[in-house]
Amino acid sequence: GQQLNQSPQSMFIQEGEDVSMNCTSSSIFNTWLWYKQDPGEGPVLLIALYKAGELTSNGRLTAQFGITRKDSFLNISASIPSDVGIYFCAGQLGFSGGYNKLIFGAGTRLAVHP
Amino acid sequence: GAVVSQHPSWVICKSGTSVKIECRSLDFQATTMFWYRQFPKQSLMLMATSNEGSKATYEQGVEKDKFLINHASLTLSTLTVTSAHPEDSSFYICSARRDREGSYEQYFGPGTRLTVT
Numbered sequence: 001g002q003q004l005n006q007s008p009q010s011m012f013i014q015e016g017e018d019v020s021m022n023c024t025s026s027s028i029f030n031t032w033l034w035y036k037q038d039p040g041e042g043p044v045l046l047i048a049l050y051k052a053g054e055l056t057s058n059g060r061l062t063a064q065f066g067i068t069r070k071d072s073f074l075n076i077s078a079s080i081p082s083d084v085g086i087y088f089c090a091g092q093l094g095f096s097g098g099y100n101k102l103i104f105g106a107g108t109r110l111a112v113h114p
Numbered sequence: 115g116a117v118v119s120q121h122p123s124w125v126i127c128k129s130g131t132s133v134k135i136e137c138r139s140l141d142f143q144a145t146t147m148f149w150y151r152q153f154p155k156q157s158l159m160l161m162a163t164s165n166e167g168s169k170a171t172y173e174q175g176v177e178k179d180k181f182l183i184n185h186a187s188l189t190l191s192t193l194t195v196t197s198a199h200p201e202d203s204s205f206y207i208c209s210a211r212r213d214r215e216g217s218y219e220q221y222f223g224p225g226t227r228l229t230v231t
Contacts, residue, residue: 040227102148105157
């Protein structure tokens with residue numbers, strides 16, 4: 001089946017540093033979504049991308065939908081302690097039938113040292 | 115907008131009993147909802163797709179008779195774990211898909227921690 005390769009698996013950074021993580025796949029996706037999950041809670045949608053090449057920002061977060069539609073990256077600028085959590089990428093193949101389900105990456109665990 | 119709630123947030127039950135988990139989209143209608151299971155330090159595993167007014171679609175390896183899904187309205191889907199056993203203990207998360215022109219975003223509930231003793 002389809003798989004997403006998300007990297008890095010974990011990151012330990014100093015407060016104020018920038019962060020970059022990415023997801024790649026052998027499949028072409030119509031939608032890329034980035035989520036953040038805190039311990040014991042459900043994932044929260046950060047950014048949704050719908051067009052190849054699309055670059056979207058949400059505060060200090062920036063994500064891009066790769067031109068080939070097989071990859072996406074998420075950048076966090078000037079990290080702060082509350083950025084700690086697990087970040088998941090998710091791809092969607094289509095919008096109807098069996099294609100409307102999300103395929104998740106394994107997650108990137110982010111730790112920020114003050 | 116786009117708030118999804120789950121109830122209960124945690125539940126402890128005895129082996130052999132059944133547990134029902136509710137998922138509600140509070141400020142939008144969702145023809146499609148999803149149920150996931152998440153083990154510690156792992157990603158989300160899709161269990162089934164719940165469609166309003168029709169039968170749920172289960173992923174391979176998920177027992178439909180054990181995990182009963184009912185999507186009775188455009189804002190409510192329920193997951194019933196029947197005859198629960200300790201191996202069913204997990205974090206169950208639902209999501210609801212908000213369909214708007216050009217976008218199909220999934221919003222997640224806060225999750226339900228199930229412990230079967």
